[in-house]
Amino acid sequence: xxxxxxxxxxxxxxxxxxxxxxxxxxxxxxxxxxxxxxxxxxxxxxxxxxxxxxxxxxxxxxxxxxxxxxxxxxxxxxxxxxxxxxxxxxxxxxxxxx
Numbered sequence: 001x002x003x004x005x006x007x008x009x010x011x012x013x014x015x016x017x018x019x020x021x022x023x024x025x026x027x028x029x030x031x032x033x034x035x036x037x038x039x040x041x042x043x044x045x046x047x048x049x050x051x052x053x054x055x056x057x058x059x060x061x062x063x064x065x066x067x068x069x070x071x072x073x074x075x076x077x078x079x080x081x082x083x084x085x086x087x088x089x090x091x092x093x094x095x096x097x098x
Contacts, residue, residue, distance in 0.1 A: 009036060010038060011033040012033055012041050013025035013026060034054065035060070036054050036082070038053070038054045039054075040052060048091060049089065052086070055084050056080045057080055058075045058078070
């Protein structure tokens with residue numbers, strides 16, 4: 001354990017079928033994978049957007065700085081509270097092969 005990760009977290013990777021063979025999996029960058037759990041990726045039917053879920057939050061283990069009760073309440077009631085949100089990105093930003 002270390003680096004704010006109390007247990008291994010899932011990341012997203014991409015692989016391509018090229019002439020019946022799958023390319024080696026490539027770790028997705030572009031602020032998709034974070035220290036949080038990223039999961040449930042899917043492409044829209046038109047292939048223009050990648051949607052995925054992430055448990056991003058302001059909290060790390062150990063915490064980066066001491067939190068007072070107000071900071072804790074604020075973080076827990078924020079959008080990025082670690083309970084999972086859906087994000088999307090245009091696939092052109094992924095620099096996928098044509």
